[in-house]
Structures are given as structure tokens and as C-alpha cells.
Amino acid sequence: MANVRDLKKDINYVLGDIIEEVYVWEYENTDKDTKKSEAIIDEAITTFDELIAKVNAKTDNPKAHYKAIKKELEDKGNALLDKLKKLG
Numbered sequence: 001m002a003n004v005r006d007l008k009k010d011i012n013y014v015l016g017d018i019i020e021e022v023y024v025w026e027y028e029n030t031d032k033d034t035k036k037s038e039a040i041i042d043e044a045i046t047t048f049d050e051l052i053a054k055v056n057a058k059t060d061n062p063k064a065h066y067k068a069i070k071k072e073l074e075d076k077g078n079a080l081l082d083k084l085k086k087l088g
Contacts, residue, residue, distance in 0.1 A: 007055055007066055014077045015048045021084060032088075040083050047076050 022037050022044075051073055059065040 004055060004066070007069065008052065010070070011048060011051045011055070011073055014073060015044045015080075018044050018077060018080050018084070021081075025084060025087060029088075036087055037084075040080055040087075043083075044080055047080070051076075 019041050022040050026034050026037050051069055054069050054072075055066070057065075
């Protein structure tokens with residue numbers, strides 16, 4: 001099982017990369033409205049806060065708990081990337 005520190009780094013890297021991709025999209029599309037892209041950034045930050053809180057929560061079965069968090073990170077990360085792709 002990966003340790004908690006690695007899980008926190010994964011959360012940080014995945015969501016940080018998504019935010020960076022949104023900034024790149026905004027830079028390349030200066031003529032388009034950024035309200036939707038800013039909403040994606042806000043959602044990524046909220047997701048980060050939620051996942052870190054879940055990692056720090058105490059549980060009886062840590063292995064299953066962390067596995068569920070990793071799965072949630074994957075699902076929410078993919079959802080954010082899909083929203084970014086729909087921006088055009």
C-alpha cells in the first residue's frame with residue numbers, strides 16, 4: 001500500500017496539472033469567455049480540499065479508505081478533463 005504522503009502528492013499533482021491545463025487553454029483562447037474555465041478551476045480546488053480532508057480523516061480500514069479516495073480522484077479528475085475538452 002502506498003503511504004499517505006504519496007496519496008497526497010498524487011492528489012496535488014493531478015489536480016494541479018488540470019488547473020495548469022485550464023490556464024493554458026485560457027492563454028490560447030483569449031477571445032473566449034473564461035467563466036466556464038474559472039468554474040473548472042474552482043471545482044478542482046474544491047475537489048482538492050475534499051480529498052485532502054478525506055485522507056486526513058481517521059478510519060478503521062485505512063487500505064480500503066485510501067483505495068476509495070484514489071478511485072474518487074481518478075473519477076473526478078477525468079470529469080474535470082472532460083469539461084475542459086468541451087470548452088473547445
